Amino acid sequence: EPEVTQTPSHQVTQMGQEVILRCVPISNHLYFYWYRQILGQKVEFLVSFYNNEISEKSEIFDDQFSVERPDGSNFTLKIRSTKLEDSAMYFCASSPGTGGRNEQFFGPGTRLTVL
Amino acid sequence: RKEVEQDPGPFNVPEGATVAFNCTYSNSASQSFFWYRQDCRKEPKLLMSVYSSGNEDGRFTAQLNRASQYISLLIRVSKLCDSATYLCVVNPPDSSYKLIFGSGTRLLVRP
Numbered sequence A: 001e002p003e004v005t006q007t008p009s010h011q012v013t014q015m016g017q018e019v020i021l022r023c024v025p026i027s028n029h030l031y032f033y034w035y036r037q038i039l040g041q042k043v044e045f046l047v048s049f050y051n052n053e054i055s056e057k058s059e060i061f062d063d064q065f066s067v068e069r070p071d072g073s074n075f076t077l078k079i080r081s082t083k084l085e086d087s088a089m090y091f092c093a094s095s096p097g098t099g100g101r102n103e104q105f106f107g108p109g110t111r112l113t114v115l
Numbered sequence B: 001r002k003e004v005e006q007d008p009g010p011f012n013v014p015e016g017a018t019v020a021f022n023c024t025y026s027n028s029a030s031q032s033f034f035w036y037r038q039d040c041r042k043e044p045k046l047l048m049s050v051y052s053s054g055n056e057d058g059r060f061t062a063q064l065n066r067a068s069q070y071i072s073l074l075i076r077v078s079k080l081c082d083s084a085t086y087l088c089v090v091n092p093p094d095s096s097y098k099l100i101f102g103s104g105t106r107l108l109v110r111p
Helices: none
Strands: A005-007 A010-013 A019-024 A031-037 A044-050 A053-057 A065-068 A075-079 A088-095 A110-114 B004-006 B011-014 B019-025 B032-038 B044-050 B055-057 B060-065 B070-075 B084-091 B105-110
Touching: A005 A088, A010 A019, A019 A031, A019 A088, A019 A110, A044 A065, A044 A075, A075 A088, B004 B084, B011 B019, B019 B084, B019 B105, B032 B060, B032 B070, B044 B055, B044 B060, B044 B084, B070 B084
Parallel strands: A010 A110, B011 B105
Antiparallel strands: A005 A019, A019 A075, A031 A044, A031 A088, A044 A053, A065 A075, A088 A110, B004 B019, B019 B070, B032 B044, B032 B084, B055 B060, B060 B070, B084 B105
16 A cells, blocks of 8 residues: 655754655655644644745745755655744645545654753 | 544553444545554554455454444454554545545554
């Protein structure tokens, strides 16, 4: 069964450093997403991406964040200057984008720890 | 009112029991609804979409009540492996893309 994959599984960084989180969505999916989950809290939407551009972003997704699809398979989330409060689990998701329902499938996540 | 609200639980039930969770949503124009399951420190996994007429998948039944703006999930003959957090998820009407997650209801199934 096809699945979303993410690397690395755990990233530790110093405050102020840049990090890039990587995702490979399911191959025939058209829509890609990033969500985050701070420990003990609910899953929060960050951004959606379709046809090589951002289709929607939340208030959390400020100028420190960017997304990119550098090739036909990878989808990345970059945080330019990490803050302590960026520590969270970051989930990538993808959806087919057809059929009228927005069923999204999530990757295993990257646990980001900012020290 | 929270966009998606769930009883956090935990619901502690014996193996074989039937258990039901409810979830309420604030925006009456919401169109798509889902139940996801999340194990500790893992990703949310899609359990089932919720259709207007209600739908069943094996031991799991989902219902939608638009008039009262709530969604339910019924688990019959619960198994130990059903222990997890169940997330109620809504696609709001002003967005084709984002999902709004509830905080989840924790289920513990004991032997």
